[in-house]
Amino acid sequence: MELVQNFPAVSILLCLFAGIISSGLKKKAARWINTALILAEIVLNACTLGYLLETGESYVYVMGKFPAPWGNEIRAGVLEALTALFFCVIMLLSLEGGRKKLADEVEEGKTYLYYVLADLLLSSLLALVYTNDLFTAYVFVEINTIAACGLIMIRQNGRTIEAAARYMIMSLLGSGLLLMGICMLYDLTGHLLMSNIKEQVEILYASGEYKIPLLVTIALISVGLSIKSALFPFHAWLPDAYGYSTVSSAAILSSLVSKGYIFLLIKIIYRVIGFPIFYNSRIIDMLFIFGLMGMVFGSLSAIKENDVRRMIAFSSVAQIGYIYMGIGMGTQAGMSASIFHVLSHAATKSLLFIAAIGLTDVSDGSRKFRHLTGAAYRNKWAGAAFTVGALSMVGVPLFSGFISKLLFAQAAVQNEIKMLPALIVLGISTILNAIYFMKTVIRIYTPVGGNRYDTVTFKDMKSYVAMLICFIALNVILGVSSQPVTDLIEQGLAMFS
Amino acid sequence: MGTNLFSNYGEAVSMILFGIGFGNLLLQSNLIKKIIGLNIMDTAIYLFLAEKGYIAGRVAPIVTDGVQSVEAYINPIPSGLVLTGIVVSVSVSALMLSITIRLYQRYQTLNLDEISIRLKKEGL
Numbered sequence: 001m002e003l004v005q006n007f008p009a010v011s012i013l014l015c016l017f018a019g020i021i022s023s024g025l026k027k028k029a030a031r032w033i034n035t036a037l038i039l040a041e042i043v044l045n046a047c048t049l050g051y052l053l054e055t056g057e058s059y060v061y062v063m064g065k066f067p068a069p070w071g072n073e074i075r076a077g078v079l080e081a082l083t084a085l086f087f088c089v090i091m092l093l094s095l096e097g098g099r100k101k102l103a104d105e106v107e108e109g110k111t112y113l114y115y116v117l118a119d120l121l122l123s124s125l126l127a128l129v130y131t132n133d134l135f136t137a138y139v140f141v142e143i144n145t146i147a148a149c150g151l152i153m154i155r156q157n158g159r160t161i162e163a164a165a166r167y168m169i170m171s172l173l174g175s176g177l178l179l180m181g182i183c184m185l186y187d188l189t190g191h192l193l194m195s196n197i198k199e200q201v202e203i204l205y206a207s208g209e210y211k212i213p214l215l216v217t218i219a220l221i222s223v224g225l226s227i228k229s230a231l232f233p234f235h236a237w238l239p240d241a242y243g244y245s246t247v248s249s250a251a252i253l254s255s256l257v258s259k260g261y262i263f264l265l266i267k268i269i270y271r272v273i274g275f276p277i278f279y280n281s282r283i284i285d286m287l288f289i290f291g292l293m294g295m296v297f298g299s300l301s302a303i304k305e306n307d308v309r310r311m312i313a314f315s316s317v318a319q320i321g322y323i324y325m326g327i328g329m330g331t332q333a334g335m336s337a338s339i340f341h342v343l344s345h346a347a348t349k350s351l352l353f354i355a356a357i358g359l360t361d362v363s364d365g366s367r368k369f370r371h372l373t374g375a376a377y378r379n380k381w382a383g384a385a386f387t388v389g390a391l392s393m394v395g396v397p398l399f400s401g402f403i404s405k406l407l408f409a410q411a412a413v414q415n416e417i418k419m420l421p422a423l424i425v426l427g428i429s430t431i432l433n434a435i436y437f438m439k440t441v442i443r444i445y446t447p448v449g450g451n452r453y454d455t456v457t458f459k460d461m462k463s464y465v466a467m468l469i470c471f472i473a474l475n476v477i478l479g480v481s482s483q484p485v486t487d488l489i490e491q492g493l494a495m496f497s
Numbered sequence: 498m499g500t501n502l503f504s505n506y507g508e509a510v511s512m513i514l515f516g517i518g519f520g521n522l523l524l525q526s527n528l529i530k531k532i533i534g535l536n537i538m539d540t541a542i543y544l545f546l547a548e549k550g551y552i553a554g555r556v557a558p559i560v561t562d563g564v565q566s567v568e569a570y571i572n573p574i575p576s577g578l579v580l581t582g583i584v585v586s587v588s589v590s591a592l593m594l595s596i597t598i599r600l601y602q603r604y605q606t607l608n609l610d611e612i613s614i615r616l617k618k619e620g621l
Binding site: 135138142146153161162165168169173176177179180186192 | 515518519522523528531535538539542545546549574575578581582585588589592593596597599600603604609612613616619
């Protein structure tokens with residue numbers, strides 16, 4: 001076995017150990033350990049990706065040398081490595097972009113805990129991406145929930161605690177359903193490893209036995225994971241959690257945590273249930289319908305919102321709707337469009353959150369629209385970055401959002417029954433997106449007389465501007481040269497089955 | 498159908514309990530009752546697993562009297578899953594309880610809806 005093949009397992013364990021060590025070390029050390037850790041993760045996952053591209057096939061890594069039906073396994077394919085690499089990059093940029101705000105908003109003695117939670121969150125995300133064992137996935141789903149709850153709560157005020165309570169309640173409902181689904185699947189097949197379950201599910205499905213339990217299982221797992229990733233009717237916790245937590249948390253939650261669950265769902269669809277069986281159950285149509293509803297209602301709520309952070313949060317609901325619509329399309333093209341949107345939305349939404357904080361800071365910390373008038377002149381970099389994010393969300397060419405919309409439209413055309421609703425809602429949702437994002441952009445570029453507020457210059461915020469530039473670059477790269485990324489996604493999906 | 502339901506009464510009971518717990522966690526507005534619902538829901542899953550792992554007439558797979566035959570013991574994996582699940586649910590309950598304490602200290606109430614209304618009034 002080659003050294004590179006150990007990297008996925010090492011990257012998960014490294015995060016766990018970093019979390020444990022930095023909770024015991026001096027408080028300043030936690031920050032540096034965290035940054036070094038994420039940089040190391042980026043290197044490890046990039047090496048894994050390179051190795052996989054070179055060999056052209058996925059591999060299974062046996063934890064602790066116990067062979068297949070007994071031991072625990074990790075599986076690395078192109079899609080896993082790509083997603084893990086992307087998650088690490090976004091995490092690094094989000095933490096760095098919100099660093100100054102974090103120091104203001106969190107009690108002095110508690111900031112090191114933030115980095116401990118971030119380490120644990122990263123480990124659970126990587127484990128969700130790489131694992132080949134369903135029960136391990138469940139355990140890391142719970143670790144993810146606990147860490148995310150801590151990230152919301154670390155800024156102590158009434159709103160965040162209430163948001164954390166609501167977040168926990170919805171998450172626990174979701175993980176209860178997921179656990180029940182996994183237990184029933186274990187009961188039906190007698191296995192916990194994804195590849196073994198898939199073999200048994202195929203035999204069961206062909207024999208026609210246990211049709212209803214299998215359907216119930218698929219429903220439980222899909223509903224559980226869609227509750228956790230805030231699909232439309234289950235999104236009530238989301239605006240408060242994203243709107244009032246500290247900005248790095250909001251960026252990480254919206255772009256990574258919910259995406260981790262979506263990735264797990266996609267993995268379960270392909271590697272546990274099997275795409276044809278999942279397609280033949282009617283669950284996929286439900287995901288499609290709720291996705292469409294989310295696209296419209298999320299945007300409508302965003303239009304009504306008078307608070308810029310909450311508006312961006314509601315826009316997340318709409319974007320999660322896009323992803324589920326792609327999954328619900330039931331075609332390979334729809335799935336790869338969804339995965340591309342997972343990446344593009346992660347890059348754009350964290351950019352918007354980080355840019356919005358720069359704008360509100362130069363408006364006396366107020367997030368109401370009327371105070372934001374002219375904010376882009378007071379903080380030019382944040383204004384430009386917000387505009388890029390907004391254009392990308394609306395789907396203007398050059399930026400990543402355009403490519404995802406294009407891919408969704410192309411995927412919709414391939415499916416005769418779902419083409420019309422998908423295209424119509426895609427159009428409506430784009431218009432609604434344009435309404436609230438352009439309204440904000442126009443507002444921040446409206447000149448205002450007098451010097452009521454402070455102006456910040458480049459010198460005051462070098463690292464913040466550097467992060468914004470990285471985010472913009474990421475967006476433009478995804479938007480301009482999307483072909484290599486979509487090729488990687490398709491290669492990864494082919495490896496899944 | 499009816500006979501199956503009766504012979505698998507343990508699974509049926511666990512499903513009913515799961516429903517009760519799920520409903521309580523979702524619908525109660527009192528935070529403590531929600532946490533009780535959470536625990537009922539999780540325990541129902543463990544009952545389901547234990548019921549599935551048990552084989553009548555066999556004992557827990559701990560070799561004490563030198564019997565090593567597979568026929569003598571029940572399937573240990575569900576028991577392992579139950580133990581893992583219990584650890585997870587204990588930590589999650591502890592976290593929920595600590596959030597509840599924080600909210601109670603701030604607002605002197607356990608009613609989540611009332612807290613939300615008050616937060617809106619504060620207009621934070």
